[in-house]
Amino acid sequence: MRRHPCFRALTAHSPKRLKSPLMLVLGIETSCDETAAAVVSDSGDVYSDVVRSQIASHAPYGGVVPEIASRDHARAVVPVVREAIAASGFTLAQIDGIAVTSRPGLSGALLVGLSAAKGLAWATQKPFVTVDHLVGHLLAVLLQRPGSSAPRPEYPFIALLVSGGHTAIYRVNGPELSLVHEIGATRDDAAGEAFDKVAKLLGLGYPGGPQIDRLAAIGNAARAGVTLPRGIADHRSFEMSFSGLKSAVARHVASLPSPPQDQALADLCAAFQATIVETLVSKTVRAAAREEVPRIVLAGGVAANKGLRARMAEVCTRRELALFVPPFSSCTDNAAMIAYAGALRLSRGETDTLSEGPATKTALLRVTRKGGGKR
Numbered sequence: 001m002r003r004h005p006c007f008r009a010l011t012a013h014s015p016k017r018l019k020s021p022l023m024l025v026l027g028i029e030t031s032c033d034e035t036a037a038a039v040v041s042d043s044g045d046v047y048s049d050v051v052r053s054q055i056a057s058h059a060p061y062g063g064v065v066p067e068i069a070s071r072d073h074a075r076a077v078v079p080v081v082r083e084a085i086a087a088s089g090f091t092l093a094q095i096d097g098i099a100v101t102s103r104p105g106l107s108g109a110l111l112v113g114l115s116a117a118k119g120l121a122w123a124t125q126k127p128f129v130t131v132d133h134l135v136g137h138l139l140a141v142l143l144q145r146p147g148s149s150a151p152r153p154e155y156p157f158i159a160l161l162v163s164g165g166h167t168a169i170y171r172v173n174g175p176e177l178s179l180v181h182e183i184g185a186t187r188d189d190a191a192g193e194a195f196d197k198v199a200k201l202l203g204l205g206y207p208g209g210p211q212i213d214r215l216a217a218i219g220n221a222a223r224a225g226v227t228l229p230r231g232i233a234d235h236r237s238f239e240m241s242f243s244g245l246k247s248a249v250a251r252h253v254a255s256l257p258s259p260p261q262d263q264a265l266a267d268l269c270a271a272f273q274a275t276i277v278e279t280l281v282s283k284t285v286r287a288a289a290r291e292e293v294p295r296i297v298l299a300g301g302v303a304a305n306k307g308l309r310a311r312m313a314e315v316c317t318r319r320e321l322a323l324f325v326p327p328f329s330s331c332t333d334n335a336a337m338i339a340y341a342g343a344l345r346l347s348r349g350e351t352d353t354l355s356e357g358p359a360t361k362t363a364l365l366r367v368t369r370k371g372g373g374k375r
């Protein structure tokens, strides 16, 4: 098969060196703008991990266009699954089960992965399980990628899940849905959404997080000439808000004679990023103190942010907290985390029927009410 330039594939181990995995699961992920498939064992060993990004299709629109996402997934899902199986060194017959993201996400996009997974499970008569995308992100830190000997956290751990669609702090007592407790979440925009919206208004393109991260590294927040609001700075609250911050950047830019360029642009990116990072770090560290859990895990696409990683590491060292940061490939959307979460479900004896459909909301219990108003 011709390899698309957007394919990222890796083969973890040669099957000959396998320590006979107990269970091998093919995972499929199509909840947003990445078509992904992976083969992972229930011990977390990653045998293949293929991600086809749709960024080029959405970039001209400055954000994900749901219909384009569904069509791109429909075109890519079969070759991506084929590639993941081939790169794993196993055959489809050797795979024990099929896992797929069923929620939360774009309905049409989820439907493509679900249909592919159901078709495969039906045709091969293999067990089928659905996975909540957020649970996948929370467990991604436990994946054993080739060549990595990074330590894995034990349960319980405090997880900061920061992505394009979700931002929340959880206490994770175990891999089951009922063992994941939300401590606090954003009331409005997700942190990644704030990065993307601010990048768009600064003319930085989509997705904005990596662009702002790059510029913030050469900027100086103190020179930006603006004080940005830290949403819900109240130290007793674990709730967050990022929409005011985005509006403050918009008002500041509108007040300037011309859009910021070069160093001024980098300084503004540094100020914006520092404000978000301070909120995320301080609330997560306080959650760890309140819960008396000395382990913090970063998860989700924004966990790739270098400023967040550096600041969290600094504060955790000072507070004697163990910090677990997955590699970039485990932070952004991937199917390895879905295959692993599915493998754990299967190993607990759980399966789903082929009548399972997509859902836009997470199955995790939410305690933070969205929107404004008195609490």
Ligand code: KG4
Pocket (backbone or CB within 6 Å): 032, 162, 163, 164, 165, 166, 191, 192, 193, 195, 196, 207, 208, 209, 210, 213, 300, 301, 302, 303, 304, 305, 306, 331, 332, 333
């Ligand atoms: O987890 P993810 O890949 O997809 C969702 O489930 O949303 O997260 C995507 C988000 C986007 O908003 C993107 O801008 C953000 O993660 N992101 C970053 C960085 N890399 C990706 N945000 C800040 N800094 C980064 N380096």
Ligand code: ZN
Pocket (backbone or CB within 6 Å): 133, 137, 163, 164, 300, 301, 332, 333
């Ligand atoms: Zn995600």
